[in-house]
Amino acid sequence: MKVEHVAEIIESWAPRWIAWERDNVGLQVGDPGWKVSRILVALDVTKEIVAEAISRKADLIVSHHPLFFRPPSNITTANDVGWIVLSLAEKKIAVYAAHTNLDFTRDGVSFALAKKLGLSNIRFLAPIEGLLSKIAVFVPKEHVDKVSEAMARAGAGIIGEYDHCSFRMSGTGTFRGSSKSNPFLGKPGHLETAEEIRLEMIAPRALVQSVVESMKQTHPYDEVAYDVYPLDNPGVDFGSGAIGELPKAQTLVSFLASVKKAIHAESLRVTGNTKLQVKKVAVCGGSGSDLLPAAQRAKADVFITADVRYHTFHSVEGKLALVDAGHWETEHVILEPLAQRLREAARKNKESVNVFVTKLSTNPIQYV
Numbered sequence: 001m002k003v004e005h006v007a008e009i010i011e012s013w014a015p016r017w018i019a020w021e022r023d024n025v026g027l028q029v030g031d032p033g034w035k036v037s038r039i040l041v042a043l044d045v046t047k048e049i050v051a052e053a054i055s056r057k058a059d060l061i062v063s064h065h066p067l068f069f070r071p072p073s074n075i076t077t078a079n080d081v082g083w084i085v086l087s088l089a090e091k092k093i094a095v096y097a098a099h100t101n102l103d104f105t106r107d108g109v110s111f112a113l114a115k116k117l118g119l120s121n122i123r124f125l126a127p128i129e130g131l132l133s134k135i136a137v138f139v140p141k142e143h144v145d146k147v148s149e150a151m152a153r154a155g156a157g158i159i160g161e162y163d164h165c166s167f168r169m170s171g172t173g174t175f176r177g178s179s180k181s182n183p184f185l186g187k188p189g190h191l192e193t194a195e196e197i198r199l200e201m202i203a204p205r206a207l208v209q210s211v212v213e214s215m216k217q218t219h220p221y222d223e224v225a226y227d228v229y230p231l232d233n234p235g236v237d238f239g240s241g242a243i244g245e246l247p248k249a250q251t252l253v254s255f256l257a258s259v260k261k262a263i264h265a266e267s268l269r270v271t272g273n274t275k276l277q278v279k280k281v282a283v284c285g286g287s288g289s290d291l292l293p294a295a296q297r298a299k300a301d302v303f304i305t306a307d308v309r310y311h312t313f314h315s316v317e318g319k320l321a322l323v324d325a326g327h328w329e330t331e332h333v334i335l336e337p338l339a340q341r342l343r344e345a346a347r348k349n350k351e352s353v354n355v356f357v358t359k360l361s362t363n364p365i366q367y368v
């Protein structure tokens with residue numbers, strides 16, 4: 001398997017277009033054509049992780065946090081990032097990061113956290129809306145399969161577990177070309193009619209431009225008639241945070257004891273009544289304070305996230321219990337499911353790839 005194939009597996013689940021605009025996801029170090037037989041999965045790329053990759057003979061590190069948050073001004077051994085890049089280049093170890101795209105996808109970071117905490121009926125806490133567009137294009141019948149295939153290849157027609165989804169309706173198109181036109185059918189200056197198919201496919205808004213370009217390249221007309229409509233459909237596959245229910249209600253204090261154990265948290269910062277009965281639990285792996293209003297609207301009994309500020313704790317006003325369980329603690333839970341997904345994809349493709357999760361904690365915070 002090559003680095004680019006690993007990227008394809010990850011991006012078919014957590015596409016790059018769903019990541020935050022200012023995020024830096026994808027290949028960070030290496031060549032897409034490098035061969036991969038051993039993959040180390042980690043939350044961060046630190047010097048210790050690089051040493052582990054070298055000693056375990058990994059040729060690719062798949063990390064959650066990007067190696068470069070800001071463009072480096074130099075690549076020298078004077079700083080950690082420079083040392084890391086030089087060491088990786090010397091050993092031909094690639095680095096691929098799936099960050100906010102892994103946060104916003106189904107079964108991503110927050111879903112993994114919700115599963116780890118024993119929740120059922122897990123769904124997005126805040127589905128992302130306004131992500132989709134519909135493209136309708138008028139195509140002569142004999143060209144419709146070719147055009148639809150080109151659009152599908154560019155990312156149109158995916159609904160949940162189904163791809164190549166389209167709708168086709170036949171009708172009559174009319175046109176009259178000017179003297180400068182070059183019509184596929186008929187002559188310039190004549191009013192022509194043609195039997196056409198109205199082909200409809202949905203596409204992520206971020207991909208509309210490339211879908212339209214591919215569509216135009218395969219369409220036989222010199223002027224292609226098409227419409228792009230924004231859709232208000234809520235996201236099915238993408239959102240932030242997760243919410244679900246515990247098998248039965250329990251006190252906050254007993255639930256939090258199980259949370260600590262499940263995610264290896266040494267301590268939790270909590271506001272709320274410890275005798276409160278909790279059943280509906282909202283979570284967001286990493287910095288998820290922005291989702292507090294969504295957790296309140298969803299009537300969650302408790303919201304578990306990380307990097308919560310003092311004033312945010314105050315703003316809760318006793319409406320739910322708010323828990324800061326730590327950034328590393330709420331995110332490392334994705335590593336095993338991510339490794340498992342890569343293993344399964346490799347097995348399906350009959351590739352022999354060894355995927356393993358780091359043995360190290362890259363949590364920079366210690367509790368003393």
Ligand SMILES: [Zn+2]
Binds near residue numbers: 286327
């Ligand atoms: Zn994070």
